[in-house]
Amino acid sequence: MKATDGDLELFEELLDMFREQCPRMLTDLGEAVAAGDPARVSEAAHAIKGSLANLGAIAAAETALELETMGHEARIDRAAVVFQDLREAVREFEEATSDQSEAVDP
Amino acid sequence: MRILIVDDDSVSTELISSLLIKSGYDVETASTGKEALSILESDGFVDIILTDIRMPVMSGFHLLAYLKTESKFARIPVIICSALSDAEYVTKGISLGAADYLTKPVDAEVLLTKVRKAEQMVPGAVLVVDDEELLRDMLTRILQRNGLRVLTAASGEEALEVLEANKVSVVVSDVAMPQMDGLVLLAKVKENNPDLPVLLVTGQTGKHSRDQAVAAGADGYVAKPFKSMEILRCITPHLK
DSSP, rough: OGGTTTTTHHHHHHHHHHHHHHHHHHHHHHHHHHOOOOHHHHHHHHHHHHHHHHHTOHHHHHHHHHHHHHHHOOOTTTHHHHHHHHHHHHHHHHHSSHHHHHHOOO | EEEEEEEEEEHHHHHHHHHHHHTTTTEEEEEEEEEEHHHHHHTTOSSSEOOSOOOEEEOHHHHHHHHHHHHTTTTTOEEEEOOOOHHHHHHHHTTTTTTTTEEESOHHHHHHHHHHHHHSSSSSEEEEEEHHHHHHHHHHHHHHHTOOEEEEEEHHHHHHHHHHHEEEEEEEESSOOOOSOHHHHHHHHHHHOOOOOEEEBBBBTTTBBBBHHTTTTTTTTEEOOOOOHHHHHHHHHOOO
């Protein structure tokens, strides 16, 4: 929670912003991957990476970085696979930070 | 300009707020110090505070003293507005950090003169420039949460337009943006206004690193991922 220095309310606000805008960003990235456009893949992955890192979603941010690097180096043959990994990592992060996850914790 | 009036006397509040609204100010009111703090703590951005002294629970002096110790509020000019006109109260108010002292009943001319003077003390905004909406929103919220006034631009071109029309103390810009990138924006800002500080948002390493930001003439950098205390340390010295 370094982005907010322990300010839980602010962290929740940033999370809400992320939840709201993440689908659009993932759609952009997915379209870039499907179109096989390395520059767009790199750009879209870079944007998601920054937001994830700010929220402390390290694993997901690293996966986004992998896609960003692939796009940057124009070797996107495996991009679709890594994109699925990213979706999964984002889903896990969202699940871990949702209120429901706390409810099932004993 | 948004002014917060803190007074338990609704008639006085009504009178002052109508004078201010007539002169084009946005007005927010609170009938207790506690209510004032909850407005300040929430989203409500306030440029100037006018406070009464004698109020139940938390006096105006108490509120003033608290605001001056809290870094995110310390920059807000506070004008005391009280029926107490003795030198001892005026002296106490000013020594606690009040920008000015106004006695009730309020004279419209005096009120507006003092408010305009306080307006000069209000620091300019932080201009956040990033083409990526989510990152722009996140940085904006982190700064607002810490009491800073924020303006935003989604591109270098838009940033230059915002600078034309607003008082800005410091520019915080992303580097990688389509069309005009952060380095070009930096050069253009410095060309028009060499004294306006520009901070670039950079990663730890890579082509948009902090060394390059400084080499390009930036006044500093804001490291990614964001850490709110570190960001504030970089930005607050530039607020004027």
